[in-house]
Amino acid sequence: MTQDTVTPPAAAPKIGFVSLGCPKALTDSELILTQLRAEGYETSKTFAGADLVIVNTCGFIDDAVKESLDTIGEALAENGKVIVTGCLGAKASDTGSNLVRQMHPSVLAVTGPHATQEVMDAVHVHVPKPHDPFVDLVPAQGIKLTPKHYAYLKISEGCNHRCSFCIIPSMRGDLVSRPIGDVLGEAQRLFESGVKELLVISQDTSAYGVDVKYRTGFWDGQPVKTRMTELCEKLALLAERHGAWVRLHYVYPYPHVDEILPMMAGGRILPYLDVPFQHSHPDVLKRMKRPASGEKNLERLQRWREACPELVVRSTFIAGFPGETEAEFEHLLDFMREARIDRAGCFAYSPVKGATANDLPGMLPAELREERRARFMAVAEQVSAAKLAGRVGATMQVLIDEAPALGRRGGVGRSYADAPEIDGRVRLLPPEKASKTLKVGEFTRARIVAAEGHDLVGVPV
Numbered sequence: 001m002t003q004d005t006v007t008p009p010a011a012a013p014k015i016g017f018v019s020l021g022c023p024k025a026l027t028d029s030e031l032i033l034t035q036l037r038a039e040g041y042e043t044s045k046t047f048a049g050a051d052l053v054i055v056n057t058c059g060f061i062d063d064a065v066k067e068s069l070d071t072i073g074e075a076l077a078e079n080g081k082v083i084v085t086g087c088l089g090a091k092a093s094d095t096g097s098n099l100v101r102q103m104h105p106s107v108l109a110v111t112g113p114h115a116t117q118e119v120m121d122a123v124h125v126h127v128p129k130p131h132d133p134f135v136d137l138v139p140a141q142g143i144k145l146t147p148k149h150y151a152y153l154k155i156s157e158g159c160n161h162r163c164s165f166c167i168i169p170s171m172r173g174d175l176v177s178r179p180i181g182d183v184l185g186e187a188q189r190l191f192e193s194g195v196k197e198l199l200v201i202s203q204d205t206s207a208y209g210v211d212v213k214y215r216t217g218f219w220d221g222q223p224v225k226t227r228m229t230e231l232c233e234k235l236a237l238l239a240e241r242h243g244a245w246v247r248l249h250y251v252y253p254y255p256h257v258d259e260i261l262p263m264m265a266g267g268r269i270l271p272y273l274d275v276p277f278q279h280s281h282p283d284v285l286k287r288m289k290r291p292a293s294g295e296k297n298l299e300r301l302q303r304w305r306e307a308c309p310e311l312v313v314r315s316t317f318i319a320g321f322p323g324e325t326e327a328e329f330e331h332l333l334d335f336m337r338e339a340r341i342d343r344a345g346c347f348a349y350s351p352v353k354g355a356t357a358n359d360l361p362g363m364l365p366a367e368l369r370e371e372r373r374a375r376f377m378a379v380a381e382q383v384s385a386a387k388l389a390g391r392v393g394a395t396m397q398v399l400i401d402e403a404p405a406l407g408r409r410g411g412v413g414r415s416y417a418d419a420p421e422i423d424g425r426v427r428l429l430p431p432e433k434a435s436k437t438l439k440v441g442e443f444t445r446a447r448i449v450a451a452e453g454h455d456l457v458g459v460p461v
Contacts, residue, residue: 012042013127016050016079019145020068021058023201023249024113024172025086026145027154029056031116032085034142036123040130043143047078051127052108054119057100059088059171061350065099072104083122085111087171094353113172114157141186141193149399149441150197150420151190155183155231159203160210163278164289164357165318165349168203177209180217180226184234191242196441197399198235199247199419204291206252229259236268243443245399247419249274252291253300258307265308270416273304277315280335281328284321287360301339312417314343319376320369321349323362329372336379342387343423344380348373381454388424388451398426398446398458400438407431407438407460413446415456424454431460 015036019029032054036043047053053075057068068088075082084100090112093099100110109122123129144151158173159166187198202208209215209226216223224230235246247270251257257273264271277297279285305311317332336344348369351358398413401420411428418424428438428446438444438460446458 012040012130013051014042014044016044016047016053018071019056023152024154025056027152028114030142030144032119035116035120037143047075050079052081053079054083057086057088059091061352069103082107083109085115085119087113090171141189148194151195152199152201153187154201155208156202161291162289165355167352167354175207175211177211177226180224181219184219187235187238191238191244197245201249204252205248205250206254232260232263232269236263245270247272251275261304261307271308271310272312272416274314278318279332281331284324284328298339312342315341316345318347318349319372320364322357322360333379340383346373346376391448391456392451395445395447398444400440400442403438403440411438426456426458429459436460
């Protein structure tokens, strides 16, 4: 009698994955990871034991370039088989050749950003896909690199502006708005999967649909314009059905932003605007080639706060831009004090290769640029601390990010004023009621009892 033998299935190929850079790069990583899993590959955050490693890079400022090149080197040293994607993959060296290829000639393939198919083609060449892909194991919302309770929603790729300090268009291309039906469909799937905070991202959220002349698309059987206002209206409806938040990032201060303020005042969209002002002085903004009317930004902010008193504004700025005088810098500090920007980040001007601002007269010494950045942050922190102190005594809704032992020892969360990773937190003390529990991804009400640095302290109620 013969005995049948069963050949165990071959182990799925393992792909190591490292994601660097901004949330837009993160969403690119999620698309690639989703496709890998759909085709039956196993994915890992480590290099060891992987059949191949993918590194999604950032190429914006010098520190990011160095981190990306170092990570590629580590992956090559530990694994040897590396595919590079992301913004650095589109960056040229001083000689005009591909920078990644020049620094690491042994990489298997190099692509630019937003290149899922190109990356998969390279993977297929070096690690053929499994014969039987487990498509049913991929969740409807795809693979996410964020915690389950929040997610980024990228609504467009690229940028039509040519700000003199920025090289992103050379890496990510001109503006390409995603079809509004695709965007809303993804948002719906994310909410249905349990996401409680949707963070809308792009290079220029306010410009959504400009490239397609606000073309009418379709979602849920209804016509919808490809435009920020209509997008926010539909996202607000979806969020209301699921008891979730919608947060807007990178909103240039165009006039039609005013149309969003009533939704924020009504609590349908979080009263939070991430506006990349970069500077306040009209002459500096002109040299930066910034879009929108910079000299009227203070007036716009005042009108926004009149329309929505709870509005929180975060922004980024550049100190020490070429030609910036002490008077222009003081104008920026005065703007910060008067505008009362809730959360502010600041970069000392970085002469990124390829940026046209490098050719402007009046390049400031690195020491002066850094000194102005430090002065700016001192003012920004004073403004932020004063605004946080005003929260003491209020009761706020808090989204739970950490809750050891069901919150019996307290936890960590965020209010509507705090985006993940870039803003502050609400440190939660143990609940007053012994029966009160906290769970990651759920909301709680908290009475704010103190402000500490960039954070608040609250008691769950």
